[in-house]
Amino acid sequence: xxxxxxxxxxxxxxxxxxxxxxxxxxxxxxxxxxxxxxxxxxxxxxxxxxxxxxxxxxxxxxxxxxxxxxxxxxxxxxxxxxxxxxxxxxxxxxxxxxxxxxxxxxxxxxxxxxxxxxxxxxxxxxxxxxxxxxxxxxxxxxxxxxxxxxxxxxxxxxxxxxxxxxxxxxxxxxxxxxxxxxxxxxxxxxxxxxxxxxxxxxxxxxxxxxxxxxxxxxxxxxxxxxxxxxxxxxxxxxxxxxxxxxxxxxxxxxxxxxxxxxxxxxxxxxxxxxxxxxxxxxxxxxxxxxxxxxxxxxxxxxxxx
Amino acid sequence: xxxxxxxxxxxxxxxxxxxxxxxxxxxxxxxxxxxxxxxxxxxxxxxxxxxxxxxxxxxxxxxxxxxxxxxxxxxxxxxxxxxxxxxxxxxxxxxxxxxxxxxxxxxxxxxxxxxxxxxxxxxxxxxxxxxxxxxxxxxxxxxxxxxxxxxxxxxxxxxxxxxxxxxxxxxxxxxxxxxxxxxxxxxxxxxxxxxxxxxxxxxxxxx
Ligand SMILES: [Zn+2]
Numbered sequence: 001x002x003x004x005x006x007x008x009x010x011x012x013x014x015x016x017x018x019x020x021x022x023x024x025x026x027x028x029x030x031x032x033x034x035x036x037x038x039x040x041x042x043x044x045x046x047x048x049x050x051x052x053x054x055x056x057x058x059x060x061x062x063x064x065x066x067x068x069x070x071x072x073x074x075x076x077x078x079x080x081x082x083x084x085x086x087x088x089x090x091x092x093x094x095x096x097x098x099x100x101x102x103x104x105x106x107x108x109x110x111x112x113x114x115x116x117x118x119x120x121x122x123x124x125x126x127x128x129x130x131x132x133x134x135x136x137x138x139x140x141x142x143x144x145x146x147x148x149x150x151x152x153x154x155x156x157x158x159x160x161x162x163x164x165x166x167x168x169x170x171x172x173x174x175x176x177x178x179x180x181x182x183x184x185x186x187x188x189x190x191x192x193x194x195x196x197x198x199x200x201x202x203x204x205x206x207x208x209x210x211x212x213x214x215x216x217x218x219x220x221x222x223x224x225x226x227x228x229x230x231x232x233x234x235x236x237x238x239x240x241x242x243x244x245x246x247x248x249x250x251x252x253x254x255x256x257x258x259x260x261x262x263x264x265x266x267x268x269x270x271x272x273x274x275x276x277x278x279x280x281x282x283x284x285x286x287x288x289x290x291x292x293x294x295x296x297x298x299x300x301x302x303x304x305x
Numbered sequence: 306x307x308x309x310x311x312x313x314x315x316x317x318x319x320x321x322x323x324x325x326x327x328x329x330x331x332x333x334x335x336x337x338x339x340x341x342x343x344x345x346x347x348x349x350x351x352x353x354x355x356x357x358x359x360x361x362x363x364x365x366x367x368x369x370x371x372x373x374x375x376x377x378x379x380x381x382x383x384x385x386x387x388x389x390x391x392x393x394x395x396x397x398x399x400x401x402x403x404x405x406x407x408x409x410x411x412x413x414x415x416x417x418x419x420x421x422x423x424x425x426x427x428x429x430x431x432x433x434x435x436x437x438x439x440x441x442x443x444x445x446x447x448x449x450x451x452x453x454x455x456x457x458x459x460x461x462x463x464x465x466x467x468x469x470x471x472x473x474x475x476x477x478x479x480x481x482x483x484x485x486x487x488x489x490x491x492x493x494x495x496x497x498x499x500x501x502x503x504x505x506x507x508x509x510x511x512x
Contacts, residue, residue, distance in 0.1 A: 038433035041503035158430040229457035
């Protein structure tokens with residue numbers, strides 16, 4: 001299997017004739033498009049599809065890449081984020097891949113993007129009607145760690161039998177005094193299907209609820225596509241006496257001073273210095289450009305000099 | 306040789322369809338995706354040249370979603386014109402089936418008589434194995450007011466398409482109650498575009 005970098009080395013980006021637009025052939029796109037329509041019609045239900053091998057490892061989000069390739073048009077503006085950042089190897093490679101095979105405009109700005117492909121995070125800036133966010137999903141089945149057999153989990157979804165999931169969460173409470181799950185925290189979509197929000201932190205779960213954007217989820221290895229239409233009810237599973245709570249950070253971003261955002265700890269020097277900064281790099285940069293300064297930040301005007 | 310009276314008025318079996326397939330399929334899919342994701346909104350869609358008996362937006366939908374992996378049901382009016390089946394087969398390679406319950410897609414040119422319950426609602430474990438129905442309507446206004454609520458709709462959205470069955474709201478209620486099973490609809494109106502009605506939404510007659 002050739003890699004993205006091999007492909008790009010073989011073909012200068014000006015020569016798109018070598019590939020079909022967005023890499024996938026039209027028959028594959030049609031099959032994925034039909035699956036996307038079913039996914040939208042049955043929010044939270046995992047639609048099986050014939051996943052294709054992509055010129056990148058599964059861990060790079062081939063499900064998300066196939067969904068993006070099937071919806072992308074020449075006029076779209078694509079943003080790709082990984083752990084909230086536009087500049088990680090994974091995000092840069094996928095962005096370059098689509099620049100190369102689709103010739104689309106790309107951006108790091110959440111506001112400018114029409115399609116956002118992500119793993120782990122939903123941007124801090126509220127998404128808008130008309131935007132589509134595509135999630136790269138490693139394990140789409142929320143019941144998998146409770147029940148390894150596909151026939152059984154499928155039957156549980158069919159019968160809406162989610163008791164085991166509640167038992168698991170309650171065991172957390174018994175052991176830790178609270179629900180310990182902080183990533184891929186299960187949600188119920190439109191009052192029916194229990195869904196895995198992919199490895200996003202539970203901090204982002206409330207952003208899924210009644211989001212104005214269309215949310216599409218693609219799992220390449222497991223060959224599943226699921227969706228949450230705009231303005232759909234998304235409830236994080238919890239208990240009356242132990243309601244769902246998001247992770248809280250006891251400080252603002254050190255660079256831009258943003259509060260109530262998801263923070264990453266970064267090491268600043270060899271002496272073990274560290275600071276907490278926005279995981280959403282576009283949010284941090286646009287706030288700093290707007291003049292917001294955190295305790296370790298530098299005013300935008302000085303930084304530009 | 307066919308003696309269809311429409312023969313001289315429009316595309317022959319071998320002509321029409323997409324002239325720029327990659328771009329046109331993406332644009333049409335984008336409209337169909339938005340139609341289902343935002344039920345009730347009218348999504349403009351480009352018409353293709355197709356045999357006269359076939360609503361031209363059905364032609365666009367067919368070129369976008371159908372291929373040898375799909376099974377299409379045509380209503381008696383469409384099935385009765387050999388140009389339509391020939392064109393579908395030539396342009397898309399889709400199989401054409403004679404029973405509603407076997408169809409992955411259904412195309413209904415006269416929507417006043419449609420029976421949603423005749424089509425495939427899918428399986429409780431595989432609700433995606435259901436029919437997507439395309440209903441051609443004469444207008445997106447002037448019909449009975451239908452109030453839509455549910456996923457994809459911020460508060461509520463009222464539509465009034467003309468040319469649906471008189472008991473459409475009752476038929477829809479019977480379809481919606483099957484959720485997650487059920488059929489999904491694309492209403493198409495020539496010169497206007499498509500409206501998507503996924504099984505997940507509720508539709509109530511406004512009086
Ligand atoms: Zn920041």
